Amino acid sequence: MSAALQAAPALARPSLVPARSFPGAPLRAGTRASPLALAQTRRVLAALGVAPGEAQPVPMQTSGDAEQRRRLADLGGKGLFAKEIHEALLDGRVAFAVHSLKDLETELPPGLVIAAVLPRADARDALVLAPGCPPEERRGPLPGLPSGARIGTASARRMAQLRHLRPDLRFGLLRGNVQTRLRRLEEGDHAATVLAMAGLQRLELEARAARPLSTMEMLPAAGQGIIAVTARAGDSATRARLAGIDHSPTHLAARAERAVLAALDGSCRTPIGAHASLTPDGALHLEALVAREDGSFLLRRALRGAPADAERLGAALGASLRADSPADLFA
Numbered sequence: 001m002s003a004a005l006q007a008a009p010a011l012a013r014p015s016l017v018p019a020r021s022f023p024g025a026p027l028r029a030g031t032r033a034s035p036l037a038l039a040q041t042r043r044v045l046a047a048l049g050v051a052p053g054e055a056q057p058v059p060m061q062t063s064g065d066a067e068q069r070r071r072l073a074d075l076g077g078k079g080l081f082a083k084e085i086h087e088a089l090l091d092g093r094v095a096f097a098v099h100s101l102k103d104l105e106t107e108l109p110p111g112l113v114i115a116a117v118l119p120r121a122d123a124r125d126a127l128v129l130a131p132g133c134p135p136e137e138r139r140g141p142l143p144g145l146p147s148g149a150r151i152g153t154a155s156a157r158r159m160a161q162l163r164h165l166r167p168d169l170r171f172g173l174l175r176g177n178v179q180t181r182l183r184r185l186e187e188g189d190h191a192a193t194v195l196a197m198a199g200l201q202r203l204e205l206e207a208r209a210a211r212p213l214s215t216m217e218m219l220p221a222a223g224q225g226i227i228a229v230t231a232r233a234g235d236s237a238t239r240a241r242l243a244g245i246d247h248s249p250t251h252l253a254a255r256a257e258r259a260v261l262a263a264l265d266g267s268c269r270t271p272i273g274a275h276a277s278l279t280p281d282g283a284l285h286l287e288a289l290v291a292r293e294d295g296s297f298l299l300r301r302a303l304r305g306a307p308a309d310a311e312r313l314g315a316a317l318g319a320s321l322r323a324d325s326p327a328d329l330f331a
Helices: 003-007 035-048 081-092 155-166 177-184 197-202 236-243 250-265 307-323
Strands: 027-032 055-060 094-098 112-118 125-131 151-152 168-172 191-196 209-212 227-232 274-278 284-291 298-305
Touching: 027 035, 027 081, 035 055, 035 094, 035 177, 035 197, 035 227, 081 094, 081 112, 081 227, 112 209, 112 236, 112 250, 125 197, 151 177, 155 168, 155 284, 155 298, 177 191, 191 197, 197 250, 227 236, 236 298, 236 307, 250 274, 250 284, 274 307, 284 307
Parallel strands: 027 055, 027 094, 151 168, 151 191
Antiparallel strands: 094 227, 112 227, 125 191, 125 209, 274 284, 284 298
16 A cells, blocks of 8 residues: 555655744644544544644645546555655654555555554445435335446445445446545436545535445444544654644544554455454454455454454454455455
């Protein structure tokens, strides 16, 4: 995945404006420019308890946002959503950066670390129907989705799981921020789409969901529902303050899920899902899957162990899935 950063075209860099380190103002927080990204940045600033005027979000147009007519895998992968933000952080133009964890590549560029994550929101995906597409009463998987419906999505993970459950479904490319995808859904190109519940909730759009999909129906992407904050590895002052908002149970889950990705080392076209959670008795339960995009193959497994072994569990589960999957899935 990290190769995506090298594959993306380099952008001309503006004159450097050194970011203020803690304490001081204004703090410059790098972020994508979408409404969801800005809402997530506001949540981080609120968690830090910064006073008005102490922090300044710095919205950036990323390579992944610039091209909406092609699939992300054809452009170089999800690292394109962070390339310019990583550059600004390494250059010192921002003090830290806010991301949807699922959009971060598995291996960050040298010199950057995930310094904090906020408590995880709803990790599930949600089925969103077009206004003229009432739920269909039918038996079997995804009962509210009409037979033969055309689904708009760019996610190989979502397509693979939907096709595995419902071979009758058809698919078309649908990319863009949440509002863009909802607008295109209203224009009638697709009968439905699938969006992250966390994003809908953070934008106060959860009423648009026909229903959340259980993790048994649709295993989420690794890191889904988690807001991550990256910082320079050597910026001890910033990292110390960010450590104060880090949510340990969520960070454990994130480490386990990202360890699955690292072990599988699939291409950006490989459908992979992973979700970890703490059980009532204090164990870490981790599920993951790998599939073909056409839904003809899907392998799903789970492991349970001590939270302190989060990364080891993720590596073991990923290795197990890889060992029993067709080799061409990871080509």
